[in-house]
Amino acid sequence: MVDLMKPENMFRESTVGIVIPTYNEYHNLMDLLPQLRDLELHSIYVVDDDSKDGTNQLIDMFPDVKFFVRKNERGLVSAELEGMRRAENDYVVVMDADFSHNPNIIKNMINYAIKTQSDVVVGSRYIKGGYNGDKLSRKIISTVANKLVNLAFHPSVKDVTSGFRVYSKRAYKFLSSQTTIKAGYTGQVDILERLITNNYKCSEFPIDFKPREKGDSKLKIKDIKDFFFFIASKGNFFKYILVGISGVFVSEGLLFALHTFNPYIADIVGIEASITSNFFLNDLWTFKNRKKRFGIYKRLAMHNFFSLIPGIVNFASYIMLYVGGFEYLMANFLGIAIAYLFRYLFSTTLVWGEKKQKFDPKLVESLEN
Ligand code: GDD
Ligand code: MN
Numbered sequence: 001m002v003d004l005m006k007p008e009n010m011f012r013e014s015t016v017g018i019v020i021p022t023y024n025e026y027h028n029l030m031d032l033l034p035q036l037r038d039l040e041l042h043s044i045y046v047v048d049d050d051s052k053d054g055t056n057q058l059i060d061m062f063p064d065v066k067f068f069v070r071k072n073e074r075g076l077v078s079a080e081l082e083g084m085r086r087a088e089n090d091y092v093v094v095m096d097a098d099f100s101h102n103p104n105i106i107k108n109m110i111n112y113a114i115k116t117q118s119d120v121v122v123g124s125r126y127i128k129g130g131y132n133g134d135k136l137s138r139k140i141i142s143t144v145a146n147k148l149v150n151l152a153f154h155p156s157v158k159d160v161t162s163g164f165r166v167y168s169k170r171a172y173k174f175l176s177s178q179t180t181i182k183a184g185y186t187g188q189v190d191i192l193e194r195l196i197t198n199n200y201k202c203s204e205f206p207i208d209f210k211p212r213e214k215g216d217s218k219l220k221i222k223d224i225k226d227f228f229f230f231i232a233s234k235g236n237f238f239k240y241i242l243v244g245i246s247g248v249f250v251s252e253g254l255l256f257a258l259h260t261f262n263p264y265i266a267d268i269v270g271i272e273a274s275i276t277s278n279f280f281l282n283d284l285w286t287f288k289n290r291k292k293r294f295g296i297y298k299r300l301a302m303h304n305f306f307s308l309i310p311g312i313v314n315f316a317s318y319i320m321l322y323v324g325g326f327e328y329l330m331a332n333f334l335g336i337a338i339a340y341l342f343r344y345l346f347s348t349t350l351v352w353g354e355k356k357q358k359f360d361p362k363l364v365e366s367l368e369n
Helices: 007-013 026-038 055-061 076-086 103-116 136-152 169-177 187-197 221-234 237-258 263-286 296-323 328-351 361-368
Strands: 016-022 043-048 066-069 091-094 120-124 165-168 202-206
Touching (some): 026 103, 076 169, 103 120, 103 165, 103 361, 136 221, 165 169, 187 202, 221 237
Parallel strands (some): 016 043, 043 066, 120 202
Antiparallel strands (some): 120 165
């Protein structure tokens, strides 16, 4: 019988395609394509956006590679999706052409996907065993970006911007059918967000990210702007603020309705009612798609508990700002804002925190040997 635990056998059971988006990567492709050929993958797709550096000369030099040249379109992730649309393999690997991603671990990533029955395996710099060897400025951008995404979306995946991934057939077919995925770098987050929301199984595999070998990164300021816009519009922060504002109305409304009866009790009722309405709105709307770590009663209890803390934070900030020279109303307003930020952090990481990704370092090790 074939021992499926042996990497070479697992891998042989499935067909694998590889998709490489390229823009001006002639020199890198010259080195990469022969290396990929040695891996004996089923098919290699290069989706090139009409590069100006002579990439098209490679079409004749590598007849076994499927080149697609897009004339009127640009975008890293839209190029990846174009490749997925052509692919007919059990798994598709997506990677950069610039040697930031080590082709020699592709087999292990595929095996990991098979063994864990994952729909996407994200090559991760930010889990145990992973490493980001990029230059400092890019490391900072990447860390900030990943932290922001984790607050606004899914804390369960650590490296949400990574471009080195394995997709199962059902996952990449699903993605191919989606028409509104962001075309540029932001699309990496968009894709993961959609897969997680639709219950596709995601896992991470440690990678050692290297600075690119030749040429320059295509990441532009515009991509960073797109990214922030995506987080702001699709993330949960905006919803969280709206829920907070609705809570003010609940609290003031009840106080208004009940104050003639007893102004103290009316205020307490108003506050607790707004804490509770905030909870349910956040639970059913803001954090609807979260795979919650805690049960509903525990979330409700935690939410109540963390609703006390902002009062203290608000007061402490007020005192500090006021003593620091701020006008008293301004000091209080800033105090409210700071307290709200704290509250958001507790909510997004704790109360509505997600189940941790099951990561299997032993399995990774066994695949490496
Ligand atoms: N077809 C096409 N069209 N390919 C593109 C485009 C485009 O508009 N822009 C970039 N590429 C290709 C590059 O030629 C390269 O093969 C790959 O996409 C990655 O581009 P880089 O310019 O090297 O990106 P990076 O190193 O800044 O970003 C990488 O790391 C990020 C994580 O920090 C990518 O893997 C990103 O996806 C990832 O988010
Ligand atoms: Mn790169």
